[in-house]
Amino acid sequence: MPRSTKKRHGLIIEGVMTVRCRTPLAALILALVLPGTALAISAREFATDADLVAGAAGNPRLGGTLLPPGMEADKPANAYSFEFAQLTPAMEGEAPAPPQPPYDGPVDEAYGAYQRGLFDAAYEAAMARAGRGDPRAETLIAELIERKLIAEGRAGEPGAWYRMAAESKAPFAVNRYGMYLLGSDDEEERGKGRDLVRQAAEAGDPLAAFNHATILVQENPGAEGLKLALPWFEQAAEADVPDAQYALSQIYRALENLPAEKRDLWRYWLRRAANGEHDTAQLELALDLINGxxxxxxxxxxxxxxxxxxxxxxxxAASRLAYLYLNGIGTPVDAQSAAVFYLSARNVGLRDDEMEKLLASLPPESLEQAMLRSRAIARRY
Structure with a gap:
């Protein structure tokens, strides 16, 4: 079974995919390349007012007022002048998903059980393989312990399992042990973790390449950090790491000293990330399309x-989608759906006067149904 990923503080580690709003790295990159831009995905990320729903009013980069359906915008000159072979101007910016060969490798019973939430079964299957020195099984056991899905008293300390897996020199295991050490309070341990992640990146692990790039950006503020990180983001993006694809879209879009053939590809990478289910890329693509x-x-x-x-x-996105449904922007006017998505966003702290009036206007039965539907969505946050 192919591996999946999860994120920690903007970095990627091997484990189980957890979908969430990926703002920390995006805010960091945008703040470096466009001062003030991070506001669009931080302070204003829940805006539902017409003047703020797409970001900061009056700033063409951050958006502005959403216009109702039917209002036209002039097509930007050379909007899709891609130079690389995989795209042409006639494709109008569409980013076709790269061909995916069918998976014909062995089925990983341990990771399969883990992904289905069968943690005891995953542990037993992994232990049977760990006895034969399988680094994937050892990494999985460490993950189960670290996430407190298996008691440490039953399986031991996670660092020991990560270390054993890394001794195999498998790049993914070296990356994972490095990521574990980066969470240490000891600076020497963190330094060792950074070195291990770099080694795994140099050995070709795409998740390690993304992690190494992110560390470089964090530790080298400004354009210099982006310059150092860019080849690693590109390596990870080519290997279909959506976070790296989104990072490339931001860097290519904003940095003016890049070759034109790279700058022109920001739309391609934004769509690749969105097609890879990167929720922040999907939100940004939505805003760019709505606002032109x-x-x-x-x-x-x-x-x-x-x-x-x-x-x-x-x-x-839920808060802004509520505004779209309320006003019929790109959707039918649908007060029920507006309430559902507003309530799901309100569950994480948003309150909006206009939307509160909408809730008060709904019949009790409709409001109850909206609340039930919103809980199912909010569980994904």
């Missing part, structure tokens, strides 16, 4: 991406 920001306006497609981001667990 650096691409032709397509309000209906933008609303579809907003819906997809909201269902992928992005509360910012």
């Amino acid at each position: 920001t650096d691409m032709p306006r397509n309000i209906e497609e933008g609303a579809e991406w907003m819906h997809r981001a909201a269902l992928n667990g992005n509360p910012a």
Whole structure:
């Protein structure tokens, strides 16, 4: 069974995919390349006011007022002048998903049980293989212990399992042990962790490449850090790491000293990340399409991406989708759906006066149904 990933503080570690709003790294990159831009995904990420729903009013990069369906925008000149062979201007910015060969490798029973929530079965299957020195099984056991899904008294300390897995020199295991050490309070241990992640990246592990790039950005503020990190982001993006694809879209879009053939590809990488279920990329693509920001306006497609981001667990998208439904922007006017998505966003702290009036206007039965539906969405946040 192919591996999946989860995130910790903007870094990726091997484990179970957990979909969430990926703002920390995005805010960091945007703050470095466009001062003030991080506001769009931090302080204003829950805005539902018409002037703020797409970011900061009056700033063409951050968005502005969402216009109702039917209002046209001029197509930006050379909006899709891609130079690379995989895209041409005639493709109008569409980013076809790369061909995926069918998986014909061995089925990993331990990871399969883990992904289904059968943690005892996963532990037993992994232990049987760990006795034969299987680094994937050893990494899985460490993950189970670290996430407190198996008692430490039953299986031992997670660091010991990560260390044993890394002794195999398998790049994914070296990356995972490095990530574990980066969580230490000891600076010497963290330094060792950084070195291990770098070694795994140099050995070709795509998740390690993304992690190494992120560390470089964090430790080298400004354009210099982005310059150092860019080849690693590119390596990870080519290997279909959605977080790296989104990072590339931000860097290519904002840095002016890059070759034109790279700058022109920011839309390609944004769509690749969105197609890879990166919820922040989906939100940004939705806003760009709705507002016609650096691409032709397509309000209906933008609303579809907003819906997809909201269902992928992005509360910012849920709050903005509520506004779309309330006003019929790219969607039919649907007060019930507006209430559902507003309530799901409100569960993480948002309150909006206009939306509160909507809730008060709903019949009790409709409000109860909206609350039930919103809980199912909010569980993804």
